[in-house]
Amino acid sequence: MKKFLLVALGATVCLPMMAEKLSDVDSLKMYELQELQVRSLRATKVTPVAFTDMKKAELQSVNHGQDVPYILSLTPSITTTSDAGNGIGYTSLRVRGTDPSRINITANGVPMNDPESSTVFWVNMGDFASSVQSMQIQRGVGTSTNGAGAFGATLNMLTESVGMKPFIGIDLSGGSYYSHKETLRFGTGLLKGHWGLQGRLSNIGSKGYLDRASTKLNSYLIQGGYFGDNTVVKFITWNGIEETYHAWNYTSKYEQQLYGRTYNSCGEYYDENGNRHYYKDQTDNYHQQNYQLHWNQSWSPYWDSHIALHYTKGKGYYQQYQAGASWKQFGLSVSDDVFNDLADQQKMDNDFYGVVASLTYDNKRGLQTVLGTGWNHYKGRQFGHIVWAKPGVATVAPSADSFSPDFEYYRNNSRKTDFNIYGKVNYALLNNLNAYVDLQYRHVHYKLQDPTVMYGVNLDGSYIINNNYNFFNPKFGLNYDITRNHRVYVSYGIGNKEPVRNNFMQQVANPDREDAKAKAERLGDLEFGYKYQSGTFSAGANLYWMHYKDQLVLTGELNAIGEALTKNLSKSYRIGIELEAAWQPVDWFKWDANATLSRNRVKDMKVTLNDGVTEVNLGTQPLAFSPDFIMNHILTFKYQGFRASVQCQYVGNQYLTNTGFKDMQCVDENGNTTYETLLLKKHFTTNLDLSYTFKMHKFGMKDAMIGITMYNLFSAKFDNNGWAAPQFTKNSNGSVIAVNEYGIRDCWGAGFAPSAPFNVMVNLSANF
Numbered sequence: 001m002k003k004f005l006l007v008a009l010g011a012t013v014c015l016p017m018m019a020e021k022l023s024d025v026d027s028l029k030m031y032e033l034q035e036l037q038v039r040s041l042r043a044t045k046v047t048p049v050a051f052t053d054m055k056k057a058e059l060q061s062v063n064h065g066q067d068v069p070y071i072l073s074l075t076p077s078i079t080t081t082s083d084a085g086n087g088i089g090y091t092s093l094r095v096r097g098t099d100p101s102r103i104n105i106t107a108n109g110v111p112m113n114d115p116e117s118s119t120v121f122w123v124n125m126g127d128f129a130s131s132v133q134s135m136q137i138q139r140g141v142g143t144s145t146n147g148a149g150a151f152g153a154t155l156n157m158l159t160e161s162v163g164m165k166p167f168i169g170i171d172l173s174g175g176s177y178y179s180h181k182e183t184l185r186f187g188t189g190l191l192k193g194h195w196g197l198q199g200r201l202s203n204i205g206s207k208g209y210l211d212r213a214s215t216k217l218n219s220y221l222i223q224g225g226y227f228g229d230n231t232v233v234k235f236i237t238w239n240g241i242e243e244t245y246h247a248w249n250y251t252s253k254y255e256q257q258l259y260g261r262t263y264n265s266c267g268e269y270y271d272e273n274g275n276r277h278y279y280k281d282q283t284d285n286y287h288q289q290n291y292q293l294h295w296n297q298s299w300s301p302y303w304d305s306h307i308a309l310h311y312t313k314g315k316g317y318y319q320q321y322q323a324g325a326s327w328k329q330f331g332l333s334v335s336d337d338v339f340n341d342l343a344d345q346q347k348m349d350n351d352f353y354g355v356v357a358s359l360t361y362d363n364k365r366g367l368q369t370v371l372g373t374g375w376n377h378y379k380g381r382q383f384g385h386i387v388w389a390k391p392g393v394a395t396v397a398p399s400a401d402s403f404s405p406d407f408e409y410y411r412n413n414s415r416k417t418d419f420n421i422y423g424k425v426n427y428a429l430l431n432n433l434n435a436y437v438d439l440q441y442r443h444v445h446y447k448l449q450d451p452t453v454m455y456g457v458n459l460d461g462s463y464i465i466n467n468n469y470n471f472f473n474p475k476f477g478l479n480y481d482i483t484r485n486h487r488v489y490v491s492y493g494i495g496n497k498e499p500v501r502n503n504f505m506q507q508v509a510n511p512d513r514e515d516a517k518a519k520a521e522r523l524g525d526l527e528f529g530y531k532y533q534s535g536t537f538s539a540g541a542n543l544y545w546m547h548y549k550d551q552l553v554l555t556g557e558l559n560a561i562g563e564a565l566t567k568n569l570s571k572s573y574r575i576g577i578e579l580e581a582a583w584q585p586v587d588w589f590k591w592d593a594n595a596t597l598s599r600n601r602v603k604d605m606k607v608t609l610n611d612g613v614t615e616v617n618l619g620t621q622p623l624a625f626s627p628d629f630i631m632n633h634i635l636t637f638k639y640q641g642f643r644a645s646v647q648c649q650y651v652g653n654q655y656l657t658n659t660g661f662k663d664m665q666c667v668d669e670n671g672n673t674t675y676e677t678l679l680l681k682k683h684f685t686t687n688l689d690l691s692y693t694f695k696m697h698k699f700g701m702k703d704a705m706i707g708i709t710m711y712n713l714f715s716a717k718f719d720n721n722g723w724a725a726p727q728f729t730k731n732s733n734g735s736v737i738a739v740n741e742y743g744i745r746d747c748w749g750a751g752f753a754p755s756a757p758f759n760v761m762v763n764l765s766a767n768f
Helices: 002-018 027-034 056-062 253-259 501-509
Strands: 050-055 078-082 091-095 103-107 132-139 153-159 166-175 179-188 195-206 215-227 231-245 268-270 276-278 283-298 303-326 339-362 367-389 407-430 433-448 465-481 486-497 521-533 537-558 564-586 589-602 606-608 615-617 629-639 642-651 663-667 673-677 683-695 703-711 719-724 727-730 736-739 750-754 759-767
Touching: 027 231, 027 283, 050 056, 056 132, 056 683, 078 719, 091 103, 253 673, 253 750, 268 303, 433 486, 501 564, 537 719
Parallel strands: 103 153, 663 736
Antiparallel strands: 050 132, 078 091, 132 153, 166 179, 166 759, 179 195, 195 215, 215 231, 231 283, 268 276, 283 303, 303 339, 339 367, 367 407, 407 433, 433 465, 465 486, 486 521, 521 537, 537 564, 564 589, 589 629, 606 615, 629 642, 642 683, 663 673, 683 703, 703 759, 719 750, 727 736
């Protein structure tokens, strides 16, 4: 903190001294040139897809330390998760019930999804929202983009534009659970009329709502470049260094009854006297460094181009204590009877690099075209070390004594190449009728030496997974402006996506099971929408029908590191309607609202009974983690420098499995039959944000803001995430029921991630 304040003080003194007289550069043109980085990917008011834009002012009003998923949480059809319970640390978002591994995310047109898990780990991008100019989230298949296939949504982010004038800004937040955020923002403005430097330094920390669920995030973003009348060349680099204590086990309702809602079992072990302890090094540690070089060029009033080179370096590990671990599971023993304590590190060292480019043409008379392409390559290295093991146990690996301090028990490499090319045409057939065509070809080559984490497996280093995928993803639609205020649109798109590493891990672990074979999935997405816009009121409705072949659906189960597992289900669909409205009758008041009503189902859902042989078809059942109803509304009041915002959200019940069972039959500690939930139960939460902005010109400042944000104002008790792995049997009536045969009540059969009750963050910002 002391170093942060010294840097802030030094920058406050020095930056104004660096300011020079600005040239006559067209500031609007300069900002438009910088936005070429995302123009080829973004939807416009005549693109027939469902999307939401968030501008910088909206982002700033809710950016007090929580991760990007929580900043987007009040946009349509979104649910969020937080391992620590308060939106800081490991968080994720789902859109229309689709999990994070099937949401495409880009920054400045560059893919951000991890190529193997296909997920963005926001914990590696701490405070990234403080460097974002705007975001656009497209729901459904959306428009063609770079990187991972989009099955639920695409989120494209544009980093902050380098400004014309020098500035310094400081943002400070602090509140419940020792949560805090410190951000220093700075920019030189234009130097010598064409050069600029801008960036931020950030520190975020929290002890989390759950026990020991701490988070430490340090990051920066620096960008600089040349800005001409028709040319922008910009280099951007940012990093994220994170250390989080594990909170991904989740806990059963039985454990929460014994130890409280904040109970976190990660790192738990017992000494020889039966005393409970927690392993202090049960942490996740990662460093991610991103580099992007962009060249944006306006060739004429009609032609623009963008090309970017990118490179991301990721390196880190997580360490965990394994109490009573099955050594056969690690490949360290051939005996099923060897169970002993050990501590291991699972490490990653990877490189991701490539190029993306686009060429756009706009004849200013109703024809816009885009030709885009991208080539990206990933090299991943995964390896694990036994850093400590309780001695004295015979194994097929070296003796337990030799495990300490750093025995490597697995190592494997992976390679993934992703190439795509797309063309988009938006043409005004008539003055008020636009046709949209979007065609994309995508090729993926993915090979893995071995996705498992076992000693002595695949010693010859061969690539046991070596797959090529070729996808054609067409999209087309119409947009009709009925009048100035009314428009309708319709579109149909097809998306295809390859399996991820976890799917191949399940395939290799279960070679004899046909349902464990990892297949590519296919989505057909039909969208129909209506929009109304006037000076004081806007409203819209979007109907969607998403039908899948071999959809990779969340099963409700987790792997050893808390990652959600998916499985191909041959037939499934999502159908729903998204409603939006905004009303601003006067300058000082605005009301925003949105709601999603949906039906999300899998057909011919099959389960295997606990005899391990009998398979039963349960018919059509609800898809896991897909609420049938979501509603948000925001009331915003402004008077001079005062701003108040009341934000409410309702999320309906979410099934933890795809079987349709709302509960499972269990036995309590006294041998009595109980029924435990297999739902994330519906909840309603309210946030209140209050702030006041002062003009501070007399003190050498532009302005200052002080505020307070109160989350979950009425302390609703709910779970934001969970897992479930029940067994299935038939009762005396011959009906299939879910049961837990592993532990007391729901212990070892289900786990839940509680959200924090009422908590606050106090915020202070100053701009010089």
